[in-house]
Amino acid sequence: MGTDYEGVVAAISDVVEGPIPPRVDATFGPGMMHIEIDKIVEQMGPPPWSKLLVEDERNRGTLIASAPGQGNHAHWHSNFDEWWFVMKGKLRWELTGGKIIHAQKGDIVWIPRGTVHHIVTEGDEMSLRFAVAMPPAVHVWQEECENCDDTWEARTPSD
Ligand SMILES: [Zn+2]
Known part of the structure; x- marks a missing residue:
């Protein structure tokens, strides 16, 4: 699958002269250099929750x-693939189309743009997944869901 990076590269305006020491080292949230998952889980408490941990122009x-049994709001994205x-x-x-993927600890799931994804935890233990999207991660919502752990703010008209 070929990718045209020209527009993406042009969108990055913060280009540095390196090498330099880290400019950022946050203690919680985006800008944290060492993300200790066990500590995040402890701080956030029982599910459902989501925590933005990494954010730059591309990720x-x-x-x-x-x-x-809990899941997200079913939705799709028009301009990026999500994994x-x-x-x-x-x-x-x-x-979309009826395909179902069953994944477990250690797996990576990649979904191309345009495909609705409704993600539900199976089994009898909580799940943890690290979602990688492209900002601003505009969502096109498909339907209501009682158990929503999806706190993305960006929305588009449902057309
Ligand atoms: Zn998504």
Whole structure:
């Protein structure tokens, strides 16, 4: 699959002269250089929750926890592919066209732009997944969901 990077490179205005020591080292959230997952989980408490951990011009990485049976709002994205690293538990991706992916700890799931993804925790333990999107990560919402762990702010008209 070929990718045209020309527009992406042009969008990055913060170009540095290096090498330089780290300019940022936050203690919580984006800008943290060493993200200790166990500590994040402890601080956030019981699911459902999500925590934005990595953000720059190209990446928006969010750690998402959900309990068995909980899921996100079904949605799709028009201008980026999204992928997840499953860090704990088991999850089910329900996709446009009826395809279902069952993933577990250690798996990566990649979904191309345009495909609705409804993600539900399976089994009897909480799940943890690290979602990687491209900012501003505009969502096109598909339907209501009772158990929503998706706190992305950006929305588009549902057309
Ligand atoms: Zn998504």
